Amino acid sequence: MNEVSKAELEEIEQLIIESLNGEHVRWEELKKELSL
Structure with a gap:
């Protein structure tokens, strides 16, 4: 499993x-x- 930094996760989110x-x-x- 790759290590993913918190910053990378927040960017993806x-x-x-x-x-x-x-x-x-x-x-x-x-x-x-x-609806027109």
């Missing part, structure tokens, strides 16, 4: 959160379009 937030924004925009 931040990337995942940003990715999920981006997906959520696109989904909200799509729902608005569909």
Whole structure:
């Protein structure tokens, strides 16, 4: 098992959160379009 530093884990976690937030924004925009 590779040693992963705490900083590396936090960086990966931040990337995942940003990715999920981006997906959520696109989904909200799509729902608005569909409701028109």
